[in-house]
Amino acid sequence: MAPGLYALGDPDGQSPVLVTCNYKLTFDILRRELEGLSCWVLVVETYGINVWCAAGKKSFNTGEVARQVKNAGLEQVVNHRTLVLPQLAAPGVVGHKIRGLCGFNALFGPVEIRDLPSYLDNKTQAAGDMRRVKFPLGQRLLVALVEVYGARKFMLWALLACMLLAALGPGGFSLQGTVLSGLGAWGVVWTGFISGVFLVPVFLRHLYFRAFAAKGLLAGALTGFVLAVAVPGGFLQGLAATAACMAFTSWFAMHYTGSTTFTSLSGVDREMRRYMPVQGALILVAAGLWLGSGWFGPLAGGA
Amino acid sequence: MQDFRYLEDVLTLEYDPGLCMGCGTCVQVCPHRVFDVGEQKAVLLDPGGCMECGACALNCPAGAIKVRPGGGCAQAILNGWLSRVLFVKRFFRQDVCCS
Numbered sequence: 001m002a003p004g005l006y007a008l009g010d011p012d013g014q015s016p017v018l019v020t021c022n023y024k025l026t027f028d029i030l031r032r033e034l035e036g037l038s039c040w041v042l043v044v045e046t047y048g049i050n051v052w053c054a055a056g057k058k059s060f061n062t063g064e065v066a067r068q069v070k071n072a073g074l075e076q077v078v079n080h081r082t083l084v085l086p087q088l089a090a091p092g093v094v095g096h097k098i099r100g101l102c103g104f105n106a107l108f109g110p111v112e113i114r115d116l117p118s119y120l121d122n123k124t125q126a127a128g129d130m131r132r133v134k135f136p137l138g139q140r141l142l143v144a145l146v147e148v149y150g151a152r153k154f155m156l157w158a159l160l161a162c163m164l165l166a167a168l169g170p171g172g173f174s175l176q177g178t179v180l181s182g183l184g185a186w187g188v189v190w191t192g193f194i195s196g197v198f199l200v201p202v203f204l205r206h207l208y209f210r211a212f213a214a215k216g217l218l219a220g221a222l223t224g225f226v227l228a229v230a231v232p233g234g235f236l237q238g239l240a241a242t243a244a245c246m247a248f249t250s251w252f253a254m255h256y257t258g259s260t261t262f263t264s265l266s267g268v269d270r271e272m273r274r275y276m277p278v279q280g281a282l283i284l285v286a287a288g289l290w291l292g293s294g295w296f297g298p299l300a301g302g303a
Numbered sequence: 304m305q306d307f308r309y310l311e312d313v314l315t316l317e318y319d320p321g322l323c324m325g326c327g328t329c330v331q332v333c334p335h336r337v338f339d340v341g342e343q344k345a346v347l348l349d350p351g352g353c354m355e356c357g358a359c360a361l362n363c364p365a366g367a368i369k370v371r372p373g374g375g376c377a378q379a380i381l382n383g384w385l386s387r388v389l390f391v392k393r394f395f396r397q398d399v400c401c402s
Contacts, residue, residue, distance in 0.1 A: 090359075
C-alpha cells in the first residue's frame with residue numbers, strides 16, 4: 001500500500017499519530033483493533049515488509065520516518081509533537097534522533113497492535129507484559145505455513161534426486177519400480193519437512209535441546225522410526241528412511257529459526273556450523289543404505 | 304509461562320554500566336526483557352535471553368550497549384555464505400531471506 005498519512009475514525013489535531021509499515025496485513029489489523037478510536041496512521045515505505053523484518057533490514061529507519069512526517073506535512077495536521085512507533089521498529093529506528101530530523105518526539109508503543117488502545121488510554125505507558133514478544137502455538141503454526149511456501153523449489157529438486165537415486169538400484173531397474181520407490185523416498189523427505197516445520201514448533205518446549213537442528217534430529221529419529229516400522233521395506237530401507245528423516249527434520253527445523261521470535265544471529269550461525277556436517281553425513285548414509293538395499297537387499301532376502 | 308530459551312554462550316551483547324545515563328530506553332525497546340531499570344542505571348536482568356536484534360544498542364543515547372545485530376535466520380546466513388562462493392554466488396544475494 002502507498003506510504004503516507006491515513007485517518008482512522010474521525011481524527012483531529014489532538015489525535016495520536018501511530019507510525020507503521022506499508023505491509024497491508026499490518027494496516028488491516030491496525031484498522032480492526034483500533035475500531036472506534038480516532039487517530040492518524042503514518043505509513044512509511046518498507047516495501048511491503050512487516051515492521052520487525054523491515055527494521056532488522058533497516059528499510060524501516062530513522063530517516064524514512066522523518067521523511068514521511070515531512071511529506072505528509074504532519075506539523076500542519078496535528079498540534080502536538082508526538083509519534084507512537086511500534087516497539088519492534090526499534091532495531092531500525094533511533095527514537096531520540098527523530099526529533100532533530102523532523103521536530104517530533106518518538107515514543108515506542110507496545111509490541112502487539114491489540115495493546116495499543118490500552119497503551120493510549122494509559123498515557124502512553126506500556127503496562128505489564130506489553131513489551132515482551134510472545135510466541136504462542138497458533139503463531140508458531142501460522143509462520144510454519146511460510147516455510148511451506150519457501151520449500152517449493154527444494155521439494156522439486158528433492159523429487160528429481162529421489163527419482164535419480166531410485167533409478168540407480170532401489171527401483172529394481174523397471175520404470176514402475178523406479179517411480180514407486182522414488183516417490184517413497186520423496187515421502188520420507190516430506191515426512192522430514194512436516195516434522196521439522198510443524199512437529200518441532202509444536203513441541204518446541206519439549207524437545208530437550210536448545211539448537212533447532214538438534215531438536216530436529218530428535219524429532220526426526222522418532223518420526224523416522226515410526227515410518228520405518230509402519231511402512232514395510234526391510235531393515236536396510238528402514239534404517240535409510242530413519243537417517244534421512246533425521247537429516248531433513250534437522251535441516252528444516254534449523255530453517256525454522258528464521259520464523260521464530262527469539263533466535264540470535266550468533267546462535268544460528270553456531271548451530272549451522274555444528275549440525276550441517278551431521279545432516280550431510282546422515283544424507284550420505286541414508287543414500288548409501290538405500291542404494292545398498294537395492295543392490296544387496298534381494299540377495300539378503302533370498303529372492 | 305517461561306520464555307523460550309536459545310543458545311546463550313555465543314551471544315555478543317555487551318553492556319557498560321559506567322556509561323549508562325539511566326534513561327531506560329533499553330528496557331522499553333527490548334522484546335525479551337534483557338534489561339531492567341535499576342537505581343539510576345539499567346541492569347542486565349537476563350542477558351541469556353538476548354536475540355541480538357540490536358534495538359537497545361541502536362537506541363542507547365550513551366553508547367553503553369554493544370551487540371552485533373542481525374537476524375537469527377538460517378536461510379539468511381546460508382545466503383550470506385553462498386554469496387561468497389565462486390560460481391554459485393551469482394544465484395545468491397547476501398542479507399536476503401524471506402523476500
